[in-house]
Amino acid sequence: MCADTPKTDDQTADYRTTVFLPETEFPMRAGLPQREPDWLARWERIGVYDRLRAKTGPDGQKRRDFTLHDGPPYANGHLHIGHALNKILKDMVVRSQQMMGRDARYVPGWDCHGLPIEWKIEEQYRAKGLNKDDVDVVAFRQECRKFAEGWIDVQRSEFKRLGVTGKWEKPYLTMDYHAEAVIADEFMKFLMNGTLYQGSKPVMWSPVEKTALAEAEVEYHDHTSHMVWVRFKVTHATNLPNWINGVGDEMPVVSGGKTQFARELENSCVVIWTTTPWTIPQNRAVSFGPAIAYGLYRVTALSEAAAGAPGETVILADRLADEVMKAGKVEAFEKVRAVSAQELEGLTLAHPYRGLAENGEWNYDVPMLPGDHVTEDAGTGFVHTAPSHGDDDYQMGVKFRLPMTYNVEADGSYRADLPVFGGQHIILPDGKEGPANVSNIKALAGVGALFAKGKLKHSYPHSWRSKAPVIYRNTPQWFAAIDARIDDGQGAYGDTIRARALHSINQLVEFTPVSGRNRLHSMIEARPDWVLSRQRAWGVPLTCFTKVGAKPTDADFLLRNPEVNARIKAAFEAEGADVWYVAGFKEKVLAGIVDPAAYRQIFDVLDVWFDSGSTHAFVLRDRADGTEDGLADLYLEGTDQHRGWFHSSMLQACGTKGRAPYRGVLTHGFTLDEKGMKMSKSLGNTVAPQQVIDEYGADILRLWVAQSDYTVDLRIGKEILKGVADSYRRLRNTMRFLLGNLAGFDAAEKVAPEDMPELERWVLHRLAELDAEVRQGYAKYDFQGVFQKLFTFATTDLSAVYFDIRKDSLYCDAPASLRRRAARTVLDILFHRLTKWLAPILAFTMEEVWLCRNPGDDTSVHLEDFPDTPSIWRDEALAAKWEGIRAARRVVTGALEVQRTAKVIGASLEAAPVVHVEDKALLAALKSVNFADLCITSAISLSGDPAPAEAFRLPEVPGVAVVFETAEGEKCQRCWQILPDVGSHKHAHTCKRCNDALG
Incomplete structure (x- = not known):
């Protein structure tokens, strides 16, 4: 060298x-933070994105399309590191597909409607002492629109700074008039195909925001709940024969025509366990597991702190009896006998609050019902069933025709006229716990129904916006039935939304990583009907009308008229969704078709996941830079979107298009700090994209993404x-x-x-x-x-x-x-x-x-x-030959490093080693090249003779050994090689090669 x-x-x-x-x-010093903005400006000036759209293939023909459809971020704040990860991955996909010969388009977009923005405007109102409900709804919606517009501009600049290429000057926005018109039109397809219905069932409800929430709008945090063990007194036991217990003959009848066993049961209690005492007033049944072993237990001794008396008998699951008795501070108990599923089904219970209210609010019988959802993993083996406040409970209610209750208002308080508890809050407006739980616990103790109480720290659903706990609340909502048969001519992959979705997942979509398939499949397979309605103001309204006086189950309850739908869509195209809230709109669109006075206008807004789930229709289908078939090659988002955008897009498109709107789904993990902890402002471990860009430049952030395994959670710090x-x-x-x-x-x-x-x-x-x-x-x-x-x-x-x-x-x-x-x-x-x-x-x-x-x-x-x-x-x-040459070179390099470390030589050019090679083919290969040049030595000798014992060897390269020798001759003052011929040429102190080069 x-x-x-x-x-x-x-x-x-x-x-x-x-x-x-x-x-x-x-x-060598990149100076990326200072220089990158100039390249961004250059790309914009020369129009790189648009010029790529004009490129053709080698044959002059149109390049094959590749479309990554952008999952819309929410327009309400600065970007976090998760946004950067997501957008950089998308940009790498688009750029690489383009450079591999595709026409790779990328239209960025934003989610603009919904609770987060509405909540911000409400906060501004509250800070000024104003009430949202006192403001004209159209004016309020305009404020929401302006708020979103401001953040779109901020986020667009921040995304572009990451080096993300795309159609930034013409993004898609869910609040554009055309987008709102298409979202409404997609909703009206559900209206027309029969999947839309109004039902009263429990949904996730935020008392703070006063609206229903989708599963994707819920996050889980640790929460400490009250837990209670409650006695339900047996009031009646069917006179069952004793053979049910495997004893043999029937037990003798005692006084009153009852068997002794029936008498024992009628004097006992079924004990339930719940972490939501506030739901006790809504109880309508107690469920048991048909396959669980139960027993009748007698309390023989208890502590002074126990809420009971010796001699009482309770029915419990055998596996849980010890735990329940311990919770009830029972010191001794005995099992009287086994209790069969048939006997349990023959029991009738009293509501714990029977006789508590003067109006007889709770003076009804409570049946015992078999339920497959009941387990013996925790509790008592019995589940208190309130159909208005839980999905399993609701399903039991539907199956056994249990009555629904409407005791809880939108703000999370009991209805004012509910005896004892009227007006009390479950969750207060500030998100803290209200008095309802404690009031119920006191009431249970007062009537002798409280067997035990305690507290439990567990994972509990919270609103991702207000961070407050949510509840299950029964309320009339609008649903898309995912198992209803659809006759729309698009049934190639199934005739229900669920069937089409599962077929798409199994047959039509490629998942990266492949584990995403099972995750989305399991969610779609088990999910209930889609709650479409929200009781808010900022969004696309449910553009439908119901007949006055008709019931939701009546055939003419919903107005299904194509001409009305067309008028609504045209109005939205011209004036946006705000027009729905303008006085006289109903009369305008219904005039000449039906009597406007005969119909009620719906003012709920659509779940924002329906908005984003519909984007395929107004981005992929409608735009000039969309796709011919309205399908995307790829949807790319975080793993949480299996229950979010991937999920809602699948359901929405299967309802209106007959299949998934994408051919591929790629998911990435979340971002964590260097210790693997979730990032939190309170912990001070967040990493903002702009901080990294200011210190290192966006390319370092991009390189972090490329060096990471995005299929799992990524660490940064x-x-x-x-x-x-x-x-x-x-x-x-x-x-x-x-x-x-x-x-x-x-x-x-x-x-x-x-x-x-x-x-x-x-x-x-x-x-x-x-x-x-x-x-x-x-x-x-x-x-x-x-x-x-x-x-x-x-x-x-x-x-x-x-x-x-x-x-x-x-x-x-x-x-x-x-x-x-x-x-x-x-x-x-x-x-x-x-x-x-x-x-x-x-x-x-x-x-x-x-x-x-x-x-x-x-x-x-x-x-x-x-x-x-x-x-x-x-x-x-040649590659195989050079594998051997490189291996032999490593032995020589290792031998020279030993001499350099020992300060025998300062540079490898001072050496002229002897290399002994046992393998004849390798020896021939080394002789066929200038091996001294490859080893950066002034000379080298190759020998097939056996190597001396002191020769240097590497265990991983057998058959090659090196004996160190110093180079002979004078050092060339041009190339520094030590050669015998230096000094014998025209140019002083040069070797032949350098002398010839000098001319």
């Missing part, structure tokens, strides 16, 4: 100006980012070497592959291998795999081997020499491939590298495609 700046003295000629040192303006920055510097150094040694390169220098030395042909073979791996990796969205392969190639194959070896030729060979020309030809090839292969990941840096050799006002690496790779580059036989 030649010296960069050889020292001189009076006796030594100065050849510093004769070596071809690297020349480049590409700095200061130390991790330092490691990413180090990898970036190493890669930048590789690119700088390429640029520096390509200064002045032109086509006349190029050497054909067949004329190149073997080392160059080996590099071409590696490029051919990489070309296949890179394309395959990008096709599978394996950015981590792509980067790892390219980084290893750049730092190992190139920097540590090829560049290290060829520095000498590049610096010291004559410009016309074949070896130097071949090396520069390969460097040029490397430049074109590495810059393009890495451009989807390091969008800014590869643009900088590209412009160093391709200056101009209208050029960009992002306008390029991945170059084709000639098949002749692939040479498996």
Whole structure:
């Protein structure tokens, strides 16, 4: 290897100006935070995104489409690191697909309606002492619209700063008039196909926000709940024969015509356990598990603190009896006998509050009902059943025709006229617990129904917006029936929403990672009907009318009229959804079709997940840059979207389109801090994208994404980012070497592959291998795999081997020499491939590298495609030969390192080792190349003789041993090789190669 700046003295000629040192303006210090905005402005100025849309294939034909449909972020705050991860992944997908020859379009979008924005405006009202309900609804909606518009502009700028390419000047917004018209039209398709219905059933309800919530709007946090064990007194036991218990003959009848066993049961209590004491007033049944073993237990001794008396008998699941008695502070008890499922089904219970209210509110019988949902994992083996306040309870109510109750108001308080508890809150307006639970516990104790009480810390649903606990509340809502038969001519994949969705998941959609398939399948398979309605103001209204005086079950309850629907859609197109709230709108759209006075207008708004689930219709189907079939190649979001956008889009499209709106689904994990903890402002462990950009630049953030396994949760923090920055510097150094040694390169220098030395042909073979791996990796969205392969190639194959070896030729060979020309030809090839292969990941840096050799006002690496790779580059036989050569080189390098460490030599050029090789084929291979050049020694001797014992060896390279020898001769003052011929040529103190180069 030649010296960069050889020292001189009076006796030594100065050849510093004769070596071809690297020349480049590409700095080692990137300065990304300061320079990246200029490249962003440049891309916008030259119109990169639109120019890509005009590109054609090699044959001049239209390129094959690739559409990644953007899952809309919510327009209500600055971006967090999860947003950055998501958008960077999307950008890598789009850029890589484009450079592989597709027409990869990306239309960013925003979710604009819904509770989070409405909640912000309400907070502003409350801060001013105003009441939202006192404001005209259209005026209120306009304030929500302006709020969303402001944050869209902020987020657009922040997304673009990440280097994300797309149609930023014309995004899609769910609050655009056309979008609102299409959302309403998609809803009216549910109206017309018979899947829409109004039902009264329990839904997740936020007392703080006074609205129903979808599962995707709920998050789970630890919460401490009251828990109570409650006695339900048996009032009647059917006179069952004793053979049920396997005893034999019937038990003798005692007084009153009852068997002794029936008498025992009628004097006992069934004990239930619940963590929602506030639901006791709504109890309508007690459920038991038919397969669970139950027993009748007698209390024989209890502590002074117990709420009971010796001798009482209770019915419990056998497996849970010990635990229940312990909770009730019972010191001794005995099992009287087993109780069968048939006997339990024959019991009638009294509501715990029987006789408590003067109006007889709770003076009704409570049946015992078999339920498959009852387990013996916890509690008592019996489930208190309130059909108005839980899905399992509701299903029991439907099955056994239990009455529904309407005791809980929208604000989470009991109805005012409910005896004893009227007006008390379950959840207060500020999200804290109200008095309802404690009042019920006191009432249960007062009537002797409280067997035990305690508290339980467990995971409990909270509103993701207010962070307050939610409840299950029975309220009239609008639903999409996912098991209702649809006769719409789109039944190729099933005739119900659920059937179509499951078929899509199993047959039509590719999942990355594949585990996403099972996750979404299980959710769709088990989910209940879709709650479409919200009791809010900011959103697309449920554009339907109900007949006055009709019941929800009546055939004419809903107005289903295509002409009315068309009028509504046209009005929304012209004036937006606000027009629904303008006085006289109902009369206008119904005039001449039906009597407006005969119909009631619905003012609930649609679940925002219906909005985002409908985006395929107004983005993929309707836009000029949409798709011919209205389908996306890919939806890409976090794993939480299996119950969010992936889920709602699936249900919505299956109801209106007959199948999933996407062909592929890619999911990524969440972002955590370096210790694997969830990020939280209170913990101070958040990492804001802008902080990373200000310190390192957006490319470091992009590289963090590429280096991470996005299929699991990703960690980020200061130390991790330092490691990413180090990898970036190493890669930048590789690119700088390429640029520096390509200064002045032109086509006349190029050497054909067949004329190149073997080392160059080996590099071409590696490029051919990489070309296949890179394309395959990008096709599978394996950015981590792509980067790892390219980084290893750049730092190992190139920097540590090829560049290290060829520095000498590049610096010291004559410009016309074949070896130097071949090396520069390969460097040029490397430049074109590495810059393009890495451009989807390091969008800014590869643009900088590209412009160093391709200056101009209208050029960009992002306008390029991945170059084709000639098949002749692939040479498996050569690759196998060079595996052996490189292995032997590692032994020589190891031997020289020992001498360098011992300070015997300072540089490898001072050595002329003897290499003993046992394998004849390998020995021949080493002799066929200039092995001294490859080892960066001044000379080398190759021998098939047995190596002496003291020779250096590497265990992983058997059959190769090295004996160290120093090089003989004088040191060339131009290239620093020590050779015998130095000093015998025209130019003083040079070797023959350098003398000839000097002319």
